Amino acid sequence: AQSVTQLDSHVSVSEGTPVLLRCNYSSSYSPSLFWYVQHPNKGLQLLLKYTSAATLVKGINGFEAEFKKSETSFHLTKPSAHMSDAAEYFCVVSGGSNYKLTFGKGTLLTVNP
Amino acid sequence: EAGVAQSPRYKIIEKRQSVAFWCNPISGHATLYWYQQILGQGPKLLIQFQNNGVVDDSQLPKDRFSAERLKGVDSTLKIQPAKLEDSAVYLCASSLRRLQETQYFGPGTRLLVL
Numbered sequence: 001a002q003s004v005t006q007l008d009s010h011v012s013v014s015e016g017t018p019v020l021l022r023c024n025y026s027s028s029y030s031p032s033l034f035w036y037v038q039h040p041n042k043g044l045q046l047l048l049k050y051t052s053a054a055t056l057v058k059g060i061n062g063f064e065a066e067f068k069k070s071e072t073s074f075h076l077t078k079p080s081a082h083m084s085d086a087a088e089y090f091c092v093v094s095g096g097s098n099y100k101l102t103f104g105k106g107t108l109l110t111v112n113p
Numbered sequence: 114e115a116g117v118a119q120s121p122r123y124k125i126i127e128k129r130q131s132v133a134f135w136c137n138p139i140s141g142h143a144t145l146y147w148y149q150q151i152l153g154q155g156p157k158l159l160i161q162f163q164n165n166g167v168v169d170d171s172q173l174p175k176d177r178f179s180a181e182r183l184k185g186v187d188s189t190l191k192i193q194p195a196k197l198e199d200s201a202v203y204l205c206a207s208s209l210r211r212l213q214e215t216q217y218f219g220p221g222t223r224l225l226v227l
Contacts, residue, residue: 004155036218043117043218044156044204090155098169101216103155 002027002093006104014112019063019078021107023091026072032099033074034092035065038106044090050074061085086111115139117219119205125225131193134222138186138207144168146216147180147190148204156204162188195226 007022025031035047048059055067065076074091091104118137126132138145144163148156159178161169165185173180177196182188192199202221208214 041220043220044206045218046215049215092155098161100158100161100169101156103157105153105155 002029002031002095002100002102004091004093004102004104006089006091006107008107009105010108010110012110012112013081015083016080019076019081019085019109021076021089021091021109023074023076023104024072025074025091025093027093027095029095032094033065033067034094034101035059035063035074035076036090036092036103038088038090040087047076047089081109081111083111083113085109117205117207117217119203119219119222121222122220123223123225125227126195127227128197129194131191132195132224133189133191134203134205134224136188136190136205136219138188138205139217142207142209142217143185144208144210144214145182145188146206146208147188148206150202150204150221152201159190192224195224197226200224200226 003026005024033050036044037047038044047063048057050057050067058064063078088106088108090106092101094101120135146161147159149159150156159173160180162182165182180190202223204221205219206216208216
C-alpha cells in the first residue's frame, strides 16, 4: 500500500522569494517519487523524479527536491519564485508490482507580484 | 514529437446519458493509462493497458465504465449511464514501457454531468 500527503493545500509567495511545497509519503516498497505541475487547462508535466539514485534531485525550471527516507519526505523547493510558477503541484509515489502512481491532493501555488 | 491527444476537450451531458472519450498516445508508447481527476483532488488511476491488454482496472467502476484499446494504439473510455458524481476531468497518459517510466499526460477531457 502507498499514499501521499501534501501538507499544504495552498501556498502563497511573493515573486523572487523561495518556494517550499511539502510532501510526505508512505510506501511498503522502495518507492519512486515524482513532482508534477499542472497549469490551468493544460496537462500534467513532470518536474522531477527520484528513483533511488542521488537523494537531491534537480528538475526543470530551477526546481529541486530532496528525498529523506528517515522523515519519509520529498519536499519541493525553488530559490526564487517566478510569476510563471503559479500552478497546481502534485507529489506522486510509485511502487509495487505494476508501479502504479498514487497522487497527492495537490498544492496550489500562488505567486504575488 | 507530438504529445498525447485527447478529445473532446469539454463535454456536458445529463445524468443517465452515455459519453465516450478518445485518447491517442505518443507514438510507440506501449502503456496507456486513464485517470479521473475530481475537482480538488489528485488524479486517480482508472485503468492501465499494456499494448491492448489490461494490466490494472481495480478502480474502474465496471458497472458503468468501460475502456478498450483494440489495436494497442488509441483508446476509448465510455461511461454509460453517467451519474452526477462522474463530473471530473478525465486524463489520458502514456509511457514507453511500464516499469518506472515517465508518464506523459494529455490535456484532459472536462466532463460535466447535469
